[in-house]
Amino acid sequence: MEVIAYIGLGSNMGGKKANLKAALELLGRVPGVKILRVAPFYRTEPVGYTDQDWFVNTVAEVETTLSPRELLAACLEVENRLGRVRGVRWGPRVIDLDLLLYNGEVIDEPALVVPHPRMHERAFVLVPLADLAPDLVIPGRGGVRELLAGVDRQGVEQL
């Protein structure tokens, strides 16, 4: 049966918008994954490891028959196909796909934590997510609209 999941995409190396478009193209070709909607792209100030180039971020809403682990594996496969080299943990990356939400479920397993543990404090996630689903509730964290009101939108600029 199909469920709804949300995937965060980001790039801060090379052709950032082109990298996001390529990732969406590859993701959309995965059997069992259908991209329903994609938020606008945003130019965003790096958080966490700040000594790096600005990112381009967006969020995609997908309908999928894959399990959470299968969907995560598909995201990692897209990253690998686009040449993601896992160097510095928080360092620059050609492409990053984060599984943000899966069918409203809470999952806490080794290498699979959903909702994404930091998404509720990240404007670069909440802003595009609110473009798609402002009334969504992030299990255990609160409503997207309310969380967005609590973060600093500084450093998230619509492209």
Ligand SMILES: Nc1nc2nc(S)n(CCO)c2c(=O)[nH]1
């Ligand atoms: N603005 C911004 N800052 C980030 N810091 C990390 S790590 N990442 C990678 C995503 O976890 C990002 C990002 O995608 N966008």
